[in-house]
Amino acid sequence: MTAQPDASPPAPVDVSLGIGKLVVPSLIGGLVALTLGIYGRLHHPTGVVENLAGFTSAGYAKSWLATIATVFAIVQVSSALVMYGKIPRVTAPSWIGSLHKWSGRIAFLLAVPVAVDCLYGLGFQTYSTRVLLHSVFGCLFFGAFSVKMLILPKRGLPGWTLPVAGAAVFTLLVAIWFTSAFWFFSTFGLHR
């Protein structure tokens, strides 16, 4: 990870300087994850979560919101693959950037109320492996998402940073979905 002083002229960007730009966003992301985890641990969970009209229970409302968020996240990752030219024989259409941004924004904004309900109603819990993993992934997700949003406008970062940040955010969201909505639907049945 060190800069190569004898690099050829077409690579004027100092790689170590680029990496340095990750420090502050990473610290903020870590702080976000820690804050959520500490709040979830210290706050006394009410055990009562808000329901949404049209759903059998709050558990179903949350599971469906999380599922829709995950679907948008899949759109996000697919559009990123197209933008990076990783899908053979597919050229990126002009609207792919908008699709990428808006699928991400929608997924994030759908995940937020679910997370607040979890933290407020249920808290950070450790009583089973699933629940522990879900709690940890949930906190890490918002930390990782913050990092990605903070490094997005930065120029001069190494090319791998955005894909790695995006992959981390996506992987965490899918892990969250598997340890919550998937478990919920397979335990209580798939309906509204």
Add this chain to the structure above:
Amino acid sequence: MPLPDRPIFGCEWNRNRLDCVLLGMKLNMPLVTLLAGLALGVGVLIVSMLGPSSAASASGYGATSTASATGAVKPAPASSASGGGASAAAPATTPASTPATTPASTPATTSTTAPATAPGTVPAATASVPTADIPPKADYVARTNSGGGAVAISVHAGKAVAYMCNGHAVAAWLKGTAKAGKLELTGKNGARLDVSYRTGKATGSIMADGTKYSFSAPLVHRGSSGHRPPGLYEATATVHGVKIKAGWVVLPGGGQVGSVEYFADSDVAPTAQAPVLNLTTGTAQYDGVTLVASLISGLTGSGF
């Protein structure tokens, strides 16, 4: 300082992209996304705190406090620091050594084997039993015919309570009425008990967590003094801020099957194996906390 002739805040579409401007400066959209999420989160939090369910939250809280008070919870310093992960596993392993919960090792097959044995031929046979035989105060316990579970039914002066668990992931508390030779009890997540009963026996089926279990439960007679009698036991406590509710079906031979639910007041109540209920003291150790179990008895009316 001259006033900007552009709007103080505005967003506009430029070739498929949204640009937002604040005080003449183009905004960093990812940051706007983050802040929008933060604002939404704070908004949802405030709604949760002030919204219509705040009364329910408050009462849930109250119930939790009283439960922990009556449950004589003894805090253990070690458990609070180490968290539930490692220590929660400890009580889960102990019951395996007692003969009472041996069937609990079979719940993996529950969903496949139980429906096959579920058909309600037995209740149909007893449906026409005259109602005059029904004791107004009675307790019934039995193992279910499949799935390694057990069921307890308590009837007291027209009211009835039932509990079914498999010593693992299945637990259901049901309430209802007892009349005309029929008990019809319901509980959370579609739990339902249909039973025909007469003196000495309650026969029928119970639906819990989407699986139907059939049973034929004899009337419970008082146990020998010094030991807790067979029947239905419950205990609630607050462990690490989580309200847990444990239930045990204690069988006439001294065997027992118990499950514990987390977030007992919510519709999301994950369930696991309960610690062994000591039938001499009527207590169980859960994650460093002493659970004091109380008997729900139709015969004496306790717990009704």
